[in-house]
Amino acid sequence: MDLMQDIIARAKANKQRIVLPEGTEERTLKAADRLLADKVADIVLIGNPNEIKKLATDFGLNHINEATIVDPKNHAKKAAYADLLFQLRQKKGMTPEKAAVLVEEPLFLACLMIKSGDADGEIAGAQNTTGDVLRPALQIIKTAPGMSCVSGAFIMFTKKQEYGKNGILVFADCAVMPNPTAPELASIAIATAATARDIVGMEPQVAMLSFSTKGSASNEMVDKVVEATKMAKEMAPNVKIDGELQADAALVEKVASLKAPGSEVAGKANVLVFPTLEVGNIAYKLVQRLGDAEAVGPILQGMAAPVNDLSRGCSVDDIYKMVAIACNQSIGLKATKK
Structure with missing residues (x-):
């Protein structure tokens, strides 16, 4: 089924x-x-x-x-x-x-x-x-209690069974917030974890994505993701969340073992949270078109x-x-x- x-x-x-x-x-x-x-x-x-x-x-x-x-x-x-x-x-x-x-x-x-x-x-x-x-x-x-913004997630049905839940991953935000603040990005992470759990039926493993993995680059855009990761973990201590992670470190176990050893999310992520709408929207469309994936959404999250x-x-x-x-x-x- x-x-x-x-x-x-x-x-x-x-x-x-x-x-x-x-x-x-x-x-x-x-x-x-x-x-x-x-x-x-x-x-x-x-x-x-x-x-x-x-x-x-x-x-x-x-x-x-x-x-x-x-x-x-x-x-x-x-x-x-x-x-x-x-x-x-x-x-x-x-x-x-x-x-x-x-x-x-x-x-x-x-x-x-x-x-x-x-x-x-x-x-x-x-x-x-x-x-x-x-x-x-x-x-x-x-918005729902504790949520500072509304965001849009896509369920991505890919042909790469080794990633996510038999090739199924959840991407956000790909539809609503152009440049979320750290608190907003944390809210997006929690809301997307709920989407993964309630709709896809998988235990969320949330990767907060960046162009840096665990301090490999220094920039204010990286700092935002680091802060958002910390806040999201405090908001939902029972959800597996880690960052900042590059996309390959989030998805590929061999890369994760080199770039983020000891992470409980790196190499096993099934929820990808992008730092800006620009990145998220481009990413889901590239995966959809070049990877011949099906994208279902946007699913609006964060509402009461x-x-x-x-x-x-x-x-x-x-x-x-x-x-x-x-x-x-x-x-x-x-x-x-x-």
Whole structure:
């Protein structure tokens, strides 16, 4: 059974409620129909009920009636959600009048449902930009306790079975933070370790990457990684984290024995944390293209509840997979709160 099948099986075994605010978008509806047919998640669609039902008929979808459909203009909790938005944002200039307008915006409504406990996670981005998806999420759901930032991870399925978990590694940050500070980099490391554990199902061994291994070079960029490594270890003493490490020292045991003898991570890393977004984004694309690897993501990390952003060029299958991933994120987050 491959990893995606494992992720889907875990979602089915502990069903979560995932809200899809782009409820009248064709790919979203088709993915929702498959998810409901396969019983992967309980689905909430935001949109005009009559339009959703007509589209479902037009597309030949048979399971949309099993979803909860929420009309953003008219539903039982509209006033309660508007009041919640006002309470959360009044110090930032929110007024009751403005909240009454924003609560009808599907991306805001989805986040308010999650904040209220009426949904466990959100998938959006087939029609909206990353900024539009993240803005209400950061304002309403906010980051998880102890997390100073949101980051984006990719699960990399490589053909090199000797690395990671049978060729599977997790890369971050490849999508969000251009130049994280040391505390932010430490947060990214902890969040990515959680992604590796909750979604890939592997015990994270986190390498904090640099162009230096254990003091082989001296530079302020290296100092940032050294400081971030120290902070991450203090934040999560039970997670295996080491740095600063060059990529070969992180992955290859022969190199690790020469450059970082005694390290419990070097040569065995399955989570690679990059010092900047520039490096992470370039690295994952090079591995994907030159190494003929599959990259699944970005999986947004560090939020208090799963909110994942899709590419506007996404497929039905992409949406299906990201809902299953969000279910696993939610299951993992709930487990850590117990």
